[in-house]
Amino acid sequence: MPKRKVCVIGAGLTLFRRRLLETGKELSFEASKMALESAGITRKEVDSVVLGSAPDAFDGVHMKGEYLSDGAGAYRRAYSRVFVGGATGVFTPVSAWWHVASGMSDVCLAVAEEKMSTLQPHPAYAFWSIFDHDYERPLGTTLLWIFALEMRRYMHAHGIKEEEIAQVAVKNKRNALDHPCAQLAANITVDDVMKSEPMVWPVKRLDVSPPSDGAAAIVLCSEEFAKKLTKDPVYVAGCGWNIDSMYWTDRDLYYPQYLENAGKMAYKMAGIKNPRTEIDFAEVYDPFDYKELHHMEGLQLAKKGEAPKLTTSGVTQRDGELPINPSGGLLGVGNPIAAAGMMKVCELYFQLTHQAGKRQVKKEVHTGLAQAWGDLMQYSSVFIMRRR
Amino acid sequence: MPGKEVAIVGVGASKFDSTTIGQSYKELTYDAAKQAYSDAGVNVRDDVGSFVCCAEDFWEGNSISDEYAPDQLGAKLRPLFTVSADGLLGLGHAYMHIMAGVSDIVVVESHSKLSDVESKTMVEDLGFDPTFGRIPGIDPKYLAGLEMRRYLEESGNTVEDCAAVVVKNCENALKNDLATYGSSYSKEDILQSEEVSSPLKKMDISQPCDGSVVMVLASAAKASKLSDNPIWISGISWFSDTPNVEEMDLGQAQYAINSSRKAFQMARILRPADQLDFAEIDDTYSYKELEHMEALGLAKKAGRFVSTGKADRDGALPVNPSGGSLGMGYFVEASGLVRAYESVLQLRGKAGKGQLSKASKCVVQSWRGIPTQTGVTAVLTSR
Numbered sequence: 001m002p003k004r005k006v007c008v009i010g011a012g013l014t015l016f017r018r019r020l021l022e023t024g025k026e027l028s029f030e031a032s033k034m035a036l037e038s039a040g041i042t043r044k045e046v047d048s049v050v051l052g053s054a055p056d057a058f059d060g061v062h063m064k065g066e067y068l069s070d071g072a073g074a075y076r077r078a079y080s081r082v083f084v085g086g087a088t089g090v091f092t093p094v095s096a097w098w099h100v101a102s103g104m105s106d107v108c109l110a111v112a113e114e115k116m117s118t119l120q121p122h123p124a125y126a127f128w129s130i131f132d133h134d135y136e137r138p139l140g141t142t143l144l145w146i147f148a149l150e151m152r153r154y155m156h157a158h159g160i161k162e163e164e165i166a167q168v169a170v171k172n173k174r175n176a177l178d179h180p181c182a183q184l185a186a187n188i189t190v191d192d193v194m195k196s197e198p199m200v201w202p203v204k205r206l207d208v209s210p211p212s213d214g215a216a217a218i219v220l221c222s223e224e225f226a227k228k229l230t231k232d233p234v235y236v237a238g239c240g241w242n243i244d245s246m247y248w249t250d251r252d253l254y255y256p257q258y259l260e261n262a263g264k265m266a267y268k269m270a271g272i273k274n275p276r277t278e279i280d281f282a283e284v285y286d287p288f289d290y291k292e293l294h295h296m297e298g299l300q301l302a303k304k305g306e307a308p309k310l311t312t313s314g315v316t317q318r319d320g321e322l323p324i325n326p327s328g329g330l331l332g333v334g335n336p337i338a339a340a341g342m343m344k345v346c347e348l349y350f351q352l353t354h355q356a357g358k359r360q361v362k363k364e365v366h367t368g369l370a371q372a373w374g375d376l377m378q379y380s381s382v383f384i385m386r387r388r
Numbered sequence: 389m390p391g392k393e394v395a396i397v398g399v400g401a402s403k404f405d406s407t408t409i410g411q412s413y414k415e416l417t418y419d420a421a422k423q424a425y426s427d428a429g430v431n432v433r434d435d436v437g438s439f440v441c442c443a444e445d446f447w448e449g450n451s452i453s454d455e456y457a458p459d460q461l462g463a464k465l466r467p468l469f470t471v472s473a474d475g476l477l478g479l480g481h482a483y484m485h486i487m488a489g490v491s492d493i494v495v496v497e498s499h500s501k502l503s504d505v506e507s508k509t510m511v512e513d514l515g516f517d518p519t520f521g522r523i524p525g526i527d528p529k530y531l532a533g534l535e536m537r538r539y540l541e542e543s544g545n546t547v548e549d550c551a552a553v554v555v556k557n558c559e560n561a562l563k564n565d566l567a568t569y570g571s572s573y574s575k576e577d578i579l580q581s582e583e584v585s586s587p588l589k590k591m592d593i594s595q596p597c598d599g600s601v602v603m604v605l606a607s608a609a610k611a612s613k614l615s616d617n618p619i620w621i622s623g624i625s626w627f628s629d630t631p632n633v634e635e636m637d638l639g640q641a642q643y644a645i646n647s648s649r650k651a652f653q654m655a656r657i658l659r660p661a662d663q664l665d666f667a668e669i670d671d672t673y674s675y676k677e678l679e680h681m682e683a684l685g686l687a688k689k690a691g692r693f694v695s696t697g698k699a700d701r702d703g704a705l706p707v708n709p710s711g712g713s714l715g716m717g718y719f720v721e722a723s724g725l726v727r728a729y730e731s732v733l734q735l736r737g738k739a740g741k742g743q744l745s746k747a748s749k750c751v752v753q754s755w756r757g758i759p760t761q762t763g764v765t766a767v768l769t770s771r
Contacts, residue, residue: 080481083470130452241467243468245458258465261466
């Protein structure tokens with residue numbers, strides 16, 4: 001059990017767009033400034049800063065964390081950059097949590113930034129070098145290939161149809177219509193998804209989230225510090241993270257065991273025995289529409305193969321029994337990798353403090369979960385927040 | 389009890405060499421991990437609750453090098469993460485994991501396979517600001533040359549003092565079986581070596597080395613069960629100054645001043661020069677050892693301190709008795725963890741031919757290299 005209780009007292013995020021004129025430092029600055037202002041504190045009160053950002057290859061800057069540090073508010077502070085691939089966005093506040101829980105900091109600023117557009121001609125080129133140098137790179141493997149394999153395997157294992165999966169894209173893009181930062185909000189139909197350009201079958205263009213630029217930040221602090229600002233703070237209830245072997249070809253892709261482990265770690269810390277009933281809403285990682293379903297099952301929010309049914313029956317809608325991705329997720333708001341994960345954590349804060357505006361879920365919410373996924377289909381990070 | 393909450397209970401190192409043909413970085417790490425787990429007496433599958441790895445993508449030649457971390461550590465389907473930092477910061481995160489109750493036993497890993505990196509200078513250059521910081525055609529070590537010039541000017545230390553650092557550290561390395569660059573040099577050998585960026589000479593620069601280090605940390609309760617001779621992390625802190633070259637107070641090592649202030653406060657060290665038995669600190673470049681000694685408060689005039697033999701193995705305060713990076717080689721992000729590994733051997737009295745007569749409390753310090761102003765300071769104690 002953690003020695004100190006940790007609270008979240010502020011959140012901020014920039015617009016998510018395909019190409020922003022701001023530099024990575026400026027994006028980090030905007031998000032951090034907004035988070036500090038939302039918390040009602042200044043940088044003077046920040047003891048430490050944790051930054052999350054995905055591959056240095058996007059920016060072509062070695063030790064990108066060092067380069068971004070002053071933009072993220074880390075000038076003359078205790079500073080770390082953590083990096084767990086796509087799972088970085090939700091992992092960054094997890095790391096900030098242990099800075100405070102351990103007693104090393106009273107206030108820790110967690111910032112996630114991504115500027116993918118600097119890589120020409122397309123950000124996807126950064127992913128060429130994530131594959132094994134001996135066995136996979138010679139094949140010219142791309143991310144779309146391997147995710148198409150995983151999607152196909154998931155569909156096959158449970159007899160799921162492409163149309164069922166497409167409903168996730170329809171829901172999330174529609175939810176994003178109410179998000180002021182969203183890049184790809186839209187009112188589309190299952191038919192639109194089905195007719196969109198096949199990229200690597202069964203993945204079609206509208207099944208995928210876009211490359212984006214953006215940044216997001218939250219402020220974490222000790223309970224004692226939070227109580228000076230508010231009577232009713234939002235608490236960090238649980239954190240979990242887990243990695244599987246890098247040899248992804250050696251495992252059955254239909255089910256993310258590493259996520260089940262990460263979820264169990266977080267549930268144990270949060271004292272959650274039955275996630276399906278004790279989690280009020282969740283922001284699960286949805287870079288592809290099938291991933292939302294895959295992750296709901298890994299998180300035990302649905303039984304294996306059950307997530308498509310929950311989607312079809314409206315359970316995961318904003319006014320449903322278990323709202324999933326009320327923000328609009330990566331499919332709707334955009335996918336600046338680390339910033340996208342942190343955007344989900346920001347959404348937990350906005351929902352739990354009733355600041356989500358038109359996105360506010362219908363039911364009363366006390367416990368929210370954010371999750372991200374990364375590395376070679378092998379990593380998951382989980383962050384649970386709670387307000388009484 | 390403050391200062392005795394987190395201990396190092398197991399250490400392991402692969403072989404260290406300028407090239408390690410026939411062994412991948414994973415195999416080097418496997419060797420180090422096996423040794424560390426056996427040293428700590430832990431079963432990695434059952435006992436370890438969290439793993440911390442330290443790596444930077446461009447040195448690894450992989451994007452998302454975190455992917456490649458778990459298997460060789462026995463961390464498949466376990467909580468593991470990568471911090472893009474020096475290994476000593478990994479020790480800091482592991483310390484926080486134990487203090488926060490994440491786990492009672494945490495593993496830290498960092499490695500270098502610099503012999504695989506064909507374009508070291510290019511990677512260094514890519515660390516500079518893409519718009520304002522990169523100077524085409526100029527070796528990025530120009531910044532070390534600039535800093536050395538200013539530091540010597542302001543501190544009153546001399547290039548001869550810097551040469552004395554190299555002589556001392558390479559001599560120390562001769563007594564260290566793991567060290568690669570041990571040699572008996574004269575100051576003239578150093579001063580006459582080729583100029584890289586005046587006044588920085590080739591032999592003022594530590595040379596690349598391959599190797600991996602793994603450590604096992606435990607809470608006080610676990611440490612008392614696992615080890616007869618736990619090495620306590622009684623203080624640890626880290627600090628980043630500006631990343632912009634044009635804003636840097638070159639020659640000041642603010643990161644070492646601030647991180648050591650907090651680490652010493654945690655460890656209740658008021659007079660570091662008197663209370664510490666030895667120091668394992670960053671000497672990526674010869675002048676850096678002097679700059680860091682002064683920043684840590686180990687000596688007022690570090691140049692004279694070294695030149696008069698006070699930092700020798702039998703001096704008042706031995707500095708880098710292992711040989712430092714100048715004598716053992718430069719391990720990029722593993723450099724700080726190599727310093728910590730050597731410190732643990734000393735504190736345990738297991739440093740072999742290089743064992744110091746008095747070794748129960750020491751400072752370990754790291755710097756992330758040009759163009760950063762980021763560093764970590766830790767205090768380790770066997771008492």
